[in-house]
Amino acid sequence: MNLRAPVTLLDVAQRAGVSVATASRVLNGGDRVPRPELQERVRDAAAALGYTPNAQAQALAKSSTNVVGILVHDIEDPYFAAIANGVMRAADERGLLVMMASTFRDADREIAYLSSLRAQRARAAVMIGSRRTDAEGLARTATEIEAFLNSGAGLALVSQSGMPAHTIEPANRAGAAELARRLVGLGLRKFGVLAGPEALATARDRRDGFIDGLAESGLEPVAVQAGEFTRDGGHAAALELLDSQADLDCLFAVNDVMAVGAMSALRGRGVDVPGELAVAGFDDIATLRDVWPGLTTVRLPLEQMGRRALELAIEGGDPETETFKAEVVLRESTPQR
Amino acid sequence: MNLRAPVTLLDVAQRAGVSVATASRVLNGGDRVPRPELQERVRDAAAALGYTPNAQAQALAKSSTNVVGILVHDIEDPYFAAIANGVMRAADERGLLVMMASTFRDADREIAYLSSLRAQRARAAVMIGSRRTDAEGLARTATEIEAFLNSGAGLALVSQSGMPAHTIEPANRAGAAELARRLVGLGLRKFGVLAGPEALATARDRRDGFIDGLAESGLEPVAVQAGEFTRDGGHAAALELLDSQADLDCLFAVNDVMAVGAMSALRGRGVDVPGELAVAGFDDIATLRDVWPGLTTVRLPLEQMGRRALELAIEGGDPETETFKAEVVLRESTPQR
DNA sequence: CCAGGCTCTGGGAACATTCCCAGGCTCTTG
DNA sequence: CAAGAGCCTGGGAATGTTCCCAGAGCCTGG
Numbered sequence: 001m002n003l004r005a006p007v008t009l010l011d012v013a014q015r016a017g018v019s020v021a022t023a024s025r026v027l028n029g030g031d032r033v034p035r036p037e038l039q040e041r042v043r044d045a046a047a048a049l050g051y052t053p054n055a056q057a058q059a060l061a062k063s064s065t066n067v068v069g070i071l072v073h074d075i076e077d078p079y080f081a082a083i084a085n086g087v088m089r090a091a092d093e094r095g096l097l098v099m100m101a102s103t104f105r106d107a108d109r110e111i112a113y114l115s116s117l118r119a120q121r122a123r124a125a126v127m128i129g130s131r132r133t134d135a136e137g138l139a140r141t142a143t144e145i146e147a148f149l150n151s152g153a154g155l156a157l158v159s160q161s162g163m164p165a166h167t168i169e170p171a172n173r174a175g176a177a178e179l180a181r182r183l184v185g186l187g188l189r190k191f192g193v194l195a196g197p198e199a200l201a202t203a204r205d206r207r208d209g210f211i212d213g214l215a216e217s218g219l220e221p222v223a224v225q226a227g228e229f230t231r232d233g234g235h236a237a238a239l240e241l242l243d244s245q246a247d248l249d250c251l252f253a254v255n256d257v258m259a260v261g262a263m264s265a266l267r268g269r270g271v272d273v274p275g276e277l278a279v280a281g282f283d284d285i286a287t288l289r290d291v292w293p294g295l296t297t298v299r300l301p302l303e304q305m306g307r308r309a310l311e312l313a314i315e316g317g318d319p320e321t322e323t324f325k326a327e328v329v330l331r332e333s334t335p336q337r
Numbered sequence: 338m339n340l341r342a343p344v345t346l347l348d349v350a351q352r353a354g355v356s357v358a359t360a361s362r363v364l365n366g367g368d369r370v371p372r373p374e375l376q377e378r379v380r381d382a383a384a385a386l387g388y389t390p391n392a393q394a395q396a397l398a399k400s401s402t403n404v405v406g407i408l409v410h411d412i413e414d415p416y417f418a419a420i421a422n423g424v425m426r427a428a429d430e431r432g433l434l435v436m437m438a439s440t441f442r443d444a445d446r447e448i449a450y451l452s453s454l455r456a457q458r459a460r461a462a463v464m465i466g467s468r469r470t471d472a473e474g475l476a477r478t479a480t481e482i483e484a485f486l487n488s489g490a491g492l493a494l495v496s497q498s499g500m501p502a503h504t505i506e507p508a509n510r511a512g513a514a515e516l517a518r519r520l521v522g523l524g525l526r527k528f529g530v531l532a533g534p535e536a537l538a539t540a541r542d543r544r545d546g547f548i549d550g551l552a553e554s555g556l557e558p559v560a561v562q563a564g565e566f567t568r569d570g571g572h573a574a575a576l577e578l579l580d581s582q583a584d585l586d587c588l589f590a591v592n593d594v595m596a597v598g599a600m601s602a603l604r605g606r607g608v609d610v611p612g613e614l615a616v617a618g619f620d621d622i623a624t625l626r627d628v629w630p631g632l633t634t635v636r637l638p639l640e641q642m643g644r645r646a647l648e649l650a651i652e653g654g655d656p657e658t659e660t661f662k663a664e665v666v667l668r669e670s671t672p673q674r
Numbered sequence: 675c676c677a678g679g680c681t682c683t684g685g686g687a688a689c690a691t692t693c694c695c696a697g698g699c700t701c702t703t704g
Numbered sequence: 705c706a707a708g709a710g711c712c713t714g715g716g717a718a719t720g721t722t723c724c725c726a727g728a729g730c731c732t733g734g
Contacts, residue, residue, distance in 0.1 A: 050487075052452070052456050052488070053456055054458065055456040055458070056394075057393075059393040060391070060397055074422075075418050075422050075425065076419055076422045076624075078415065078418075078624055081413050081418050085439065088412065089439070092441075092446070097436060097438070098436065098438060099435065099436045100425075100437040101425065102422065102425045104426075104429075116392075116434055119389050119391065119392040120392045121391065151389070257624075260627045285624075286413065287413075287415055287624050287625065290598065290601045290628065292604060292628065
């Protein structure tokens, strides 16, 4: 309609012949509603003028917003996308606006974003993804988290314990252990583990859980190869293991993306999966359910976890840890029993 | 530090023994900088008190924000995630905050979010994903877009022409036509097209471009099967085609996700790819580069497109359309020459 | 018929910041 | 030595809302 015309509540009120207080009551807040005739006049005026409330001014006056933040390491990684999706759905249902940032795995960026969120007076934030255990960076993050919480906003962390905030924990250890049991049940014995970076708690937990699971049958992995937590990391680690001439019948990668990279590496070397070497992953990423051979993995309720994280974050209250259990899914990348 | 204590600029100024104007000059704006000694006093006071500027109040006073919005249909779809990733990187480089929403392919949600973004006085927005050509919904969206632009904010659309805003257009027709030529060059002749929904411009363009490309060799598709623009849509459409007993040697799906669904369907029916039936897709989704057999497809510079969309959006100016060209990538899902 | 109470509307302070403008100080130059 | 110029700082208006409080009008009950 009108070019570059910031229509204010005052404009609407004047056109409707009422006070700003009344106009505010009709259009926004619920205080107590004016008489129907006035309501109509105000609404008509607002429509005619093309009024849009200024969310900044509202936030300032109410000193609260309906913005929540999400911090992920990398939105292109389907693992984060799935959790973020759950958060967004839950936010949508509550009429909350989502401010999302990719930290690109950089602790400083993460801190900067959290600080921005605080400046925005965000109502809550959800941080997704396991922290690197670098003491100095960890301390700086902890300080910012504390500041964030002290500002009165809510916070929930997914996959990173040890912070004084709500925490969503996937059952990494238990899931990996169960996977190990099932694989042993399929007759596999000689395992190679494609572990992620040592510094990543999630990767460590899955690796350790798997080793524990094997131990129950008196087994231990033939080889453990660290690597990046990515497709390329899995690819490289698998080649490393192949070249080491280790005698293996199954590869366990600590996430699906790595497992897919590993399968690609095996294919390149002409190794048959699962005939010569079985492969298993972790996460059950939806986008990867159609790879062939279908990847045996451990399913995590990623969207659920995101939803719940948002709920906990806006709920506030005392820090609470919720564990989501994992479920083994056998597919064609491991031998059929 | 201090629990629930909203530290304001006034607090800082008083502690430093200066005026709020001076404190503001030191901590935020660049107006003109006060004398070094005062700067130090102010900075010390801010640090001691744990001051965080109130972004809402700043936005109100300056009547401009550093927030940009992204609207996607579904963040779990790697196509959108890849473009959104580009937008976020570009935003990060410029110190802009990103507010993202998934519309879940619902026009009303999209309109509501755009309106929220306007209320937030967002500096710009990027809308990703092709519009459905439903006249009524289209008109409502157009109205909101106009209102958004009139508020002085910038806007760029990815993959949807015909709106009075900056537009990023992937070369859907040209890319699909080139793919057709290359497939014909490989000796393929009997094509089945897994088209998306008729209402989706992107899907139509790819289908039509492919048909045009075939026509150059005097060919036309043996069958065209519409379906949802998703993995399941591709799966279902492929089964439909198989059941129709059409004589085919290649399937072209209008996006990679559908192609992967189709491959899964073929596998279920024991059809060898590419031996009995070749398959090709469109987009070259990174997460799907490791499927087997490797998917022949058309690569789009998705991250680049996102980056450029943000640039155009914050740049403003007269509506401009930029086309990004596509590149055919031959892999193992089609016969080797 | 009058007073009291209740409901509905309007005035205006408060929210935290920016930015214009004026005033005071110092330094320079005639 | 005095006047003028220029720079730095502070005061205060303005930004667009919300919400508290007071005042006005109407209805009801004594």
